[in-house]
Amino acid sequence: MGRLLRIFLIGLVISFLGSLPFGTLNMTAFHIAGFQNVSEAILFALAVVFVELVVVRITLTYSKKIDLGNKVFFYLLPIAIALLMYLSVSSFTSLNDDQVIQAESNLFPMLRSSILLGLLLSILNPMHIPFWTAWNSVLIARNRLDHKPGMYTSYITGIGMGSIGGLMIFVFAGKYIFQNYHEYSYFIAFMMGCLYLGFAFYLLFQLYKNHLKLIIQ
Known part of the structure; x- marks a missing residue:
């Protein structure tokens, strides 16, 4: 039980601290809470964390079997770039003449669902895989994480709670x-x-x- 609690706390602390630096996910939660409502921001955060937990599980199981780094980056980056450009344009075009944006306004008209936006941004976040692959490797090397019953479940549960906690700071700060x-x-x-x-x-x-530089050369 002691090891399960410890790996739970380790996952919680890593994910909580990892969610605090400014990035597209936490600032979008901040954005939605401020300009739409807290409920939509929470749905966004839950979708983000759901994808993150799936990614953690995949990196734990398959990181040594497939090349998760370069292959995933190559296919995800163009889509992520296009989505971020859309979000940027949507933010700029939401600026109206009186320089005040009304509450409940939909800043992303083509993505009306906060859940869908959270899923897309989290799936297309290129930082998830290298971040968790690195931490998993460190914890396994230090014998903090292994295949014993309950270890992965405790670890992933801690990660989920830590990420939600970090995102909630931005949600309520935005509101x-x-x-x-x-x-x-x-x-x-x-x-x-x-x-x-x-x-x-x-x-x-x-x-x-x-990627492209190597292809061109």
Whole structure:
């Protein structure tokens, strides 16, 4: 029982801390909570975490059998870039003349479902696989994680709770900031557009550097 609790806490801490740095997933949860509502943001977060847990399970089972890194990156990056560009354009076009965005507005008109948006962004997040593959390897090497009954379940449960906890910080921060500093909604939407655009260009650079450049040469 002691080992199960320990691996649960390890998974919780890793995922919680990993969800705190600004990125497309947590800032989108922030965005939805502020400009739509908390319920939609929670549905988005649950969809994100569901995909993350599936990815963790796949990396635990198949990371040594298939090349999860380069193959997945090659196919996911172009789709991820296109989606991020769409989110960027949607954020910029949501800026209206009076520089105030109304609550309950749909910032992503082509993706009306927060669950669908969460699934897509999480599936297309190129950071999931290398992040969890690396941590799994470290924990296995240090004999913190093994195949004994209950270990994977405790580990994955901790990861799920940690990720939800981290995302909830952004959800309630987004709601609080929008309710109390509504005049900054224009600036927040603009910054979100810049975040999506910047990450899209970063992924485009990674695609060129790690894949297209080798093909061209």
